[in-house]
Amino acid sequence: MAVKQGHIVRAFFLLIPFIAVHILYAEAFAMDAIKISSTAFTQNGSIPAKYTCDGLDVSPPLMIENIPPEAKSLALIVDDPDASAGAWVHWVVWNIGPSVKEIKENSLPPGAQEGMSDFRKRGYGGPCPPGGTHRYFFKLYALDTTLTLGPNTTKALLEQAIKKHIVAQNELIGRYQRK
Numbered sequence: 001m002a003v004k005q006g007h008i009v010r011a012f013f014l015l016i017p018f019i020a021v022h023i024l025y026a027e028a029f030a031m032d033a034i035k036i037s038s039t040a041f042t043q044n045g046s047i048p049a050k051y052t053c054d055g056l057d058v059s060p061p062l063m064i065e066n067i068p069p070e071a072k073s074l075a076l077i078v079d080d081p082d083a084s085a086g087a088w089v090h091w092v093v094w095n096i097g098p099s100v101k102e103i104k105e106n107s108l109p110p111g112a113q114e115g116m117s118d119f120r121k122r123g124y125g126g127p128c129p130p131g132g133t134h135r136y137f138f139k140l141y142a143l144d145t146t147l148t149l150g151p152n153t154t155k156a157l158l159e160q161a162i163k164k165h166i167v168a169q170n171e172l173i174g175r176y177q178r179k
Contacts, residue, residue, distance in 0.1 A: 034168040035065040036140040040105075047136060047174040053128035054178055058106035059091065064140065068168045071098040071142035075162055077155055080127065082134040089118040089155045090125050090136065094147045094162075115153035122151060127176035135173055142168040 040060040041047050049055040064074070074096035080088040092115035093108065100109045106124075108114060119125035127136050143165040149157065 034067055034140060034142050034170050035063075036138055036170050036172045037063045037065075038138075038172060038174070039063065041174045044173050044175065047127055047176045049179075052126040052176055052178075055126070056106075057124075057126040059103070059124040059126075060174075061105040062103040062138065062172070064101055064103070066168075067098050068142050070144055070167050073098060073143050073146045074100065075141040075143060075147070075158060076103075077139045077141075077158065078124070078136060079139075079155065080129070080134050080136050082129070082132075084130075087155075089116075090127070091117060091123070092153060092155050092158055094149060094153070094158055098142070113149065113151070113153075115149065115151065115155075115158060127174075129176060129178060131178075133175050133177040135175055138172040138174070140170055140172075141166050 037043070038060050040051060047060065051058060051060040062076075067074070073094065076091065076093040076096065077089070078091035080090065093112055094115070096103070096109050096112045100112075103109055114122045114124075116122060117125045127134060141162055143162055144167050145165045147158075147161050149161060153161075
């Protein structure tokens with residue numbers, strides 16, 4: 001019995017360097033992961049009224065970092081999972097060029113295409129919760145392809161099209177409550 005315990009203890013100590021290398025690798029990888037942020041609000045912060053139905057209802061500025069070299073395009077989905085009828089879609093965008101580092105306020109990068117939101121229109125529709133504080137997820141995807149989709153593409157169709165092409169993803173969450 002003591003011999004088996006000795007082998008187990010020795011095996012454990014031999015595994016420590018292996019485990020440490022994997023933890024360090026995972027942390028280094030996470031630091032280089034694709035990132036999305038905004039100069040208008042912080043992660044889990046309040047979205048200014050300017051970007052909502054209570055203001056100008058324009059898209060906020062978005063910053064993109066650490067795009068993987070294998071990315072051929074980016075896609076963006078903005079939705080509100082707190083809507084009473086299920087996730088409400090505010091913006092659907094694809095074929096954003098992989099060299100794009102910023103999506104300026106109230107704009108669309110050259111070559112990018114917009115699909116249908118749940119407002120039954122193409123383009124951005126800002127937060128407009130009927131009550132309480134809602135969360136808005138700005139989901140960014142790096143893809144290994146460009147997409148051939150029609151102008152009436154919905155979130156569901158875009159998600160189906162990108163399913164097997166995602167090489168990296170991240171999200172920015174903003175919150176909004178009407179006054």
